[in-house]
Amino acid sequence: MRNDVVHGPGRVVVVGAGMVAHRFAEQLCARDGDWTLTVVGDEPHRPYDRVHLSDVFTGRTAEDLVLAPEVWDDPRVTLVTGDRAVRLDRSAQTVTTASGRVLAYDHLVLATGSWAWVPRAEGTDLPGVLRYRTLEDVEALRAWVTERARTLGRPLRGTVVGGGVLGLEAAAALSTLGVAPTVVEFADRLMAVQLDAGGGEALRVLVTGLGVDVRTSTAATRVVGAADGAVGALELSDGEVLDTDVVVYSTGVRPRDRLARESGLPVAERGGVVVGPTCRTADPAVWAIGEVASHDGECVGLVAPGNAMADVVVNRLFGGCRLYERSPDGTKLKGVGVDAAAFGDVLGLTPGALEVTFADPVARTYRKLVVSDDARVLLGGVLVGDIELYAQLRPLLGRPLGADPSAYLAPTGGAGPVRSDLPDDVVLCSCANVSVGAVRAAVTEHGCRSVGDVKASTRAGTVCGSCVPLLTTVVNSTLETSGFTVSTAMCEHFATSRAELYALVRAEGLRTFTEVVARHGRGRGCAVCRPVVASILSSLGIGHVLQPDQASLQDTNDHLLANLQKDGTYSVVPRMPGGEVTPEKLLVLAQVAQEFGLFTRVTGAQRIGMFGARQDQLPAIWRRLVDAGFESGQAYGKSLRAVKTCVGQAWCRFGVQDSSSMAVRLELRYRGLRAPHKFKVGVSGCARECAEARGKDVGVIATEKGWNVYVGGNGGFTPRHAELLAEDLDDDRLVQVVDRFLALYIRSADRLQRTAPWVAAFPGGVAELRRVVVEDSRGLGAELDAEVERHVAGYVDEWRATLEDPGKLRAFIPYVNAPDRSDPDLSYVPERGQARPARPGERGHPDLLSARAAGATTLQEDAP
C-alpha cells in the first residue's frame, strides 16, 4: 500500500466474459485503489480457455478449461454469467442486461469478442448444421453425432466448411468422434491466411494422410436435407455433392459489436468498435479490447493481442500512458495430429526479403524462413510437419538469427546456438507476457526448481501452452548453469523412462533386476522402479513372478497373487472367462467361502470376489480352487483384468455375433499379460452395447459383418469413450488387431499410463495408430504378433505354479518364527449375513467365522 490516497477508476463494468475479460480482471485485481468490477457474459460458464476447446474431445472437461478462477473470489469483483448485455445507455452510463439488471459504470470495457459467421446459403438452418466456437458448440456437436449415429445405425460422414485452424481442429474433433471428415475450403490451400503455397500443400498431404478428405478452391453452396429433414448432403460450387450427416461451419468470425453500434459508437467498415492505440473508443468512458476492438481497421482473432489490450486499459485506468502496439502474429495448429506453425512475414513481402526453404517429401516436412536481404535478421517462417523450431524461432522475430538460416532447416535441424543465447528481453510467453529474463529470474532469484514451479510463479506457459518447449529449455539450462541437476528420470535409480527401459531390456536380453540396474541404473531400486522392471520382465515372458530373482521386485499384490485390502488381508478372485461359471464350480466357490468365512460378492468385472483371506490362508484357499479347475484371475496385477461381455447370439434375441465365445477367446489369450497398467476388455454382441465395451481399454462391438474394435476407453477418474480403430473385422483379424494394439501399448507407454492417455498422446493420433496397427504402415506387425504369440505359448497359471513349488510358498508365511500364529489385530463385525472389518471404535470378533456366527445368532434372536 502506498501512503498517499490512490484514486481508482471507480465502477468498472466489463461486457463479455471470455479470455480477454479474464485477463483484464486479473490485471485489475493486482491494483489497489478505489474500484469495483462487474464482468457480465452470456455464456453459462466462467471464462474458459477457448484456445484448447478441442481438448474436450481428448479427455479434458469443461471444468478443466476454466481459467484461474481465484480472481472471481476477490470481494471487489462480481462475475455474472448466463446473462447478456442488451442495451448501452452512454448518457446515463448504464448497461442493461436481458434479465433486467442495470449496471452503472464509471468505465465500461467492451470485450464481447466475436461470433462464428455462417454464410447465407440454403439449408444452413437444418438440424445437423453446427458451428465450432464455444463449449456449447462443442457439446452440441458431440450430442448430434452421438444421436445421429444411433438413429442411422452406421458410421457417420461429416463436412467442415472452412480450412483454417479452427476448421482443421473441428475436422480432428469429428475424427475423434468416429466421423469421417471432409474439409471444404474456398481458397486454394488450407490455412490460407497463415501459410504460403508450399506450406499449404505440405499440410494437405499430411492431413489427407490422417484420413481427412480435403477439397480446396471450391465453396459450399447448399445444404441438402435427408428424408427425415436433417442434414443429408452438401452441394459444392463445382457441382459435386458430398453425402454428409453433419456440417460444421468454420468460415471465420465477426466482431460482436451490436451493443456499441446501437449506442451510436463508431464502428469500422469491416465491423468492430473503433479504438486508437489507447484502446479507448470515441466515448472517453468506454473502452474496447480483444476481438471486438478494431485497431487500424483490423480485428485480431488471437488471444495474445487481446491480452495486451487488456493490460493497456488497466494501465490507462490508473493514469498510465501505455499504448497498444500490434505485435507480429504467430499461429500454431494444435491437437489435430498434424503440426503447422507460421509467424511474421510468411509470404516474404518485405522489400529485399529472402526465402530459404527446405521441403522433405519423405519425412513430410516443409520449412521456410524469411530473412532480411543480408540473411541475418529473421522476418518470418512457415513450419509444417515438424514445428519444433517454432518455439525457438518465434521469439527471434525481427532479431539476428545468429546462424546461417539453412543451418536451422537442414534435416537434422534444431540448431542449438539460439537456445542459450536468447536475450533477457525476448518475450517467451506472449499470452502472459513473460520475458526470458523473468523466467531466468524465477529460477535464480525466486527459488523455482522446475518448469511447474516457474509456471506457477510467472504464469508463463499456462495459457496456450505453445511456449512450453522453449520454457522447458530455458528453465533447464538456467537450472544447469546455476548448478542444479535437471532430471527426467523415473526415479533416483533409473534416468530412463519406462518405454526406454523396456526397449533396452528387450534389445539386450537382460533377465534380472541386478543385470538391469547394473547396466542402466544404480542402487538397489525402490517401490517405483522395482515393479516397473518386474512388469517389463513379465511382459517379455521371462519367468514366474515369484521366481527367486523376481520375487523381491513385486508389489505385495503380485507377491501374494491377491489384492491387499485395508486391514492387511486379501481378496481372492478366480478367473471366470465370459462371466460364465458352471453350477459345479459355483458350488466349490460357495464351499470355500463358507469354510473360510470370506465375504463374497459379485465384482464389477463379472466375477466372484471373496474378501478377507489372510496371507497364510491364501495357499489353502487356492489349492481348493485350482483342484476345482479355477485359475488366477490376475485381479491383483497390472495386466488383463477381465473381458466383460453380454450373453450374445447364443441366447439373446438381438445378438448378431457370438460375443461370449469371442470374450472367452480374448480372455484366455491375454490372461496374465502384464502391461504398464491394468487393462480391461469388453465385447458386445450388438450395437446395444450391453457390455459397455466403449468404456474399456479395448472395446469390441459386433456388427452384421463382423466386429468393430475401439481403443483407449476408460471408466475411473476421467471417463473416456474408446475410439474406433477398425471396422467389420472377422474373428482372426480382430484378434490380430487387438494383439498389435496391446503389444504396441506395452512397448511404448509410460509407467502406470493407461491406454486412454496413451492413445490420446499417441503421435499422429488415432489415425496414425490405425495406420500402424491396422495397416501395418511401419512394418512392425509380424514383430508385435510374435510378442503376443510368445506370451500365449508361455502362459502358465501363476497360482498352480506357486502351489507346486515349496520355495514360492515361503512368501505366505506371516511370522517367520511362529508360522502358526496369525495377526491378532484383525477384527470383524457381522453385516448383512456376512462379516466385514471392524471400524475404529467398533468391538469386533477376531476372525470372519466368529463374526459371521455372531451375526447368525443375532438374526435368530431377532426373528419373530
Added chain:
Amino acid sequence: MSHPTPATATPTPDVPTALGAVRVCALDDLLPERGAGAIVGEQRVALFRLATDEVLAVQQRDPYSGANVLSRGLVGDRAGEPTVTSPMYKQVWDLRTGACLDPVGKDPVDLRVHAVAVVDGQVLLVP
C-alpha cells in the same frame, strides 16, 4: 539408536547378549531384499534381509493404515540408504533410523527400529 552389527562370519556374542538379544530365525529363513514378519515377545516386527545379507528390523504396524503389513513392503534404497515402502499407502522410511522419508502428503510418523545382528547364520534381535 546405534547401527546394527553387520553380518559377519566371526561370532560376536558379547554385543547381542549384552543387549538382551533373542534369536528370531536363521538368515536362510529370510528371502534377500524382501521382508518377513516375526513375533518377539508380544511385539510384531518386520525383518528385512538386504542384498548384502545385513538384516534390519522395524515395527510391523503401518502407522498410517494401522494394519500389520510393513514386512510386505518393497525394499529399496535412497541415496544408498536402505528403505521400505508401505504396501498400503506408499509412505517410505529409512530402515536404519526409522525416519519417515516420504509421508505422501501426511504428517511424517517415524518407525520404531530394532537392533539386529547376524551371528553364525542366526538372526538375533533386541526387542
